[in-house]
Amino acid sequence: MTDIEIEREDEQIETHRASAHTGxxxxxxxVRIFLILGTITALEVAIYYVRDGFGSWFIPVLFALAIxxxxxxxxxxxxxxxDDHRFSRxxxxxxxxxxxxxxxxxxxxxxxLR
Amino acid sequence: xxxxxxxxxxVEHETTxxxxxxxxxxxxxxxxxxxxxxALITTYVLxxxxxxxxxxxxxxxxxxxxxxxxxxxxxxxxxxxxxxxAAQKRDFTRMRLWLVTTALLGMTFVGGQVYExxxxxxxxxxxxxxxxxxxxxxxxxxxxxxxxxxxxxxxLSLTGMSFADRLPDDPAFPVxxxxxxxxxxxxxxxxxxxxxxxxxxxxxPK
Numbered sequence: 001m002t003d004i005e006i007e008r009e010d011e012q013i014e015t016h017r018a019s020a021h022t023g024x025x026x027x028x029x030x031v032r033i034f035l036i037l038g039t040i041t042a043l044e045v046a047i048y049y050v051r052d053g054f055g056s057w058f059i060p061v062l063f064a065l066a067i068x069x070x071x072x073x074x075x076x077x078x079x080x081x082x083d084d085h086r087f088s089r090x091x092x093x094x095x096x097x098x099x100x101x102x103x104x105x106x107x108x109x110x111x112x113l114r
Numbered sequence: 115x116x117x118x119x120x121x122x123x124x125v126e127h128e129t130t131x132x133x134x135x136x137x138x139x140x141x142x143x144x145x146x147x148x149x150x151x152x153a154l155i156t157t158y159v160l161x162x163x164x165x166x167x168x169x170x171x172x173x174x175x176x177x178x179x180x181x182x183x184x185x186x187x188x189x190x191x192x193x194x195x196x197x198x199x200a201a202q203k204r205d206f207t208r209m210r211l212w213l214v215t216t217a218l219l220g221m222t223f224v225g226g227q228v229y230e231x232x233x234x235x236x237x238x239x240x241x242x243x244x245x246x247x248x249x250x251x252x253x254x255x256x257x258x259x260x261x262x263x264x265x266x267x268x269x270l271s272l273t274g275m276s277f278a279d280r281l282p283d284d285p286a287f288p289v290x291x292x293x294x295x296x297x298x299x300x301x302x303x304x305x306x307x308x309x310x311x312x313x314x315x316x317x318x319p320k
Contacts, residue, residue, distance in 0.1 A: 027199050034192040038185060045181045048312045059313055066308040070301050077195050078297045079290075084133055087141050094145025098152035105156055114163065 023082045033076045040069050140291050144298045151302050154257055155309055158250040165245035169238045171314045176230075183226040184307045187262075190219035191300045194293045201286040209289065210273055216296065217269040220262050227259045251310065258306060261299050268292045 025033070044065050051058045075081040080088045106112065129135055197212030231252070234240040242252045272292055275281050281288060 024199070024202070025195075027196055030192060030195045030199065034188065037188050037191075041181065041184055041188060044308070044312060045177060048177055062308050062312055066304055069304045073191060073297055073301050073304070077191050077300075078294055086131070086133060087137070090138065090141040091145050091148075094142075094148040098148040101149075102152045102156040106159060109160055111159060111162075 024079055025076060025082070030076070033072055037069055037072055040065050134287070136287070136291060137294075140294050144294065147298060147302075151254075151257070151305075154250075154254040155305060158254050158310060161246040161250050165247045167245055169234075169240045169244070169247075171247060171251075171310075174234050174238045174240055175311055175314060177311060179226070179230070180307065180311050183223055183230075184303060186219050186226070187223050187300055187303050190216045190223070191297050193219060194296045198286060198289050198293050201289040204285065206276060206285070209285070210276055213269050213273045213276070213289070217266050217273070220266040220269065220296075224259055224262050224266070227255065227262075231256075254310065255306065258299070258302055261302070265292070265296045265299050268295065 044062060047054060047058070047061060047065075054061060074091070080091065131138065193212045193216040197209050197216060200206075200208035200212055240248045240251075242248055269292060272281075272288060275288075276285070
């Protein structure tokens with residue numbers, strides 16, 4: 001291998017490293033996110049036991065909490081907040097496609113009117 | 115350094131997108147998994163409350179127990195990212211420790227699921243063909259359990275490769291790929307926990 005080729009391979013490795021994980025959170029930040037997730041889970045369970053007090057807000061509140069947990073894991077633990085935006089687009093493509101498709105199915109079967 | 119990495123055959127070459135294709139493929143795979151789990155969750159919701167005979171969700175679920183399982187899976191996501199952070203620092207001892215911890219937490223979750231299934235089947239007489247609830251519940255949570263099991267195998271393989279010094283020049287990359295899969299399994303459970311367990315039909319059990 002010539003010096004130029006070796007230099008090029010080194011550059012490729014560095015490019016790969018940079019694109020694979022840049023600016024990821026620190027261990028402390030990961031622990032902080034986990035504590036938030038744990039608190040939200042505890043909140044969900046607490047709300048479940050006092051669901052009568054929430055009336056018709058019970059399900060929307062639970063969904064809001066679940067979406068918050070989902071977003072925290074995807075953005076911080078899966079690093080979509082820090083990685084190239086094209087990864088987010090790829091994931092959102094499947095996620096929004098699935099959500100739209102299955103929402104249409106549920107609406108067609110009048111699930112929300114039961 | 116470059117030669118060593120090439121010899122191990124794990125160098126991502128320059129791509130037209132400028133992104134590592136392995137990572138792009140993993141995100142595409144996870145994107146397709148949204149459709150799979152979306153279908154299973156939708157089927158569960160579609161048939162919710164349609165069972166003609168019991169046992170019904172309110173008869174079998176133990177929310178306290180499932181909450182602990184959910185917490186265990188969330189904790190495994192933390193240990194997974196700590197393994198990645200250690201891999202990025204090339205601290206292999208900690209990386210292995212966190213990978214094994216993640217696998218153990220995953221095993222605890224799957225063990226809990228096996229116990230739950232056994233309890234439903236033996237104590238509550240809820241089989242996969244008992245009613246619509248049994249069918250949709252076992253298929254959905256069973257598929258999720260299989261995904262967790264595959265994740266555990268991936269984690270253990272990664273740990274074994276690390277001990278055998280067979281990780282690529284950039285050890286954080288495979289850890290990150292396995293981590294993406296693991297966290298996806300976690301976010302699917304976040305949805306299942308809410309839709310299946312916390313929003314039951316009928317009165318609040320236990």
